[in-house]
Amino acid sequence: MQIAHNCLVRAIRHAEADNLVGRNVAALVRPPAGQDGRPSKALTLDQARALINAAAGHRGGGSDAGPYRCTLRPAAADDRDQA
DSSP: OHHHHHHHHHHHHHHHHTTSOSOOGGGGSOOOOOOOOOOOOSOOHHHHHHHHHHHTTSTTTTGGGGGGGGOOOHHHHHHHHHO
C-alpha cells in the first residue's frame, strides 16, 4: 500500500508542477498500516548467483538460468545496485 501511495504522490506532484492540478491531495493523507504477509520466497542476490554458477556446469551451460535473473526481490536488487 505504501508503494502505491508514494507512486500516486509523485505522479500528482509532477502534475502539480505542470499546473495540471491545484493541490496534491494524496500528500495530505497517510496510508493505513499494512499487515504482515507471508515471507518472500524470492531468491536473494547471493542465492541467484549460486544458482546460475551451479547451472553453468550442466547442460545448457547456464543459459537456462536467464529467467532467474529477472526475479530478484527488491532488497536484492538494491544490493545489486550497490555492488
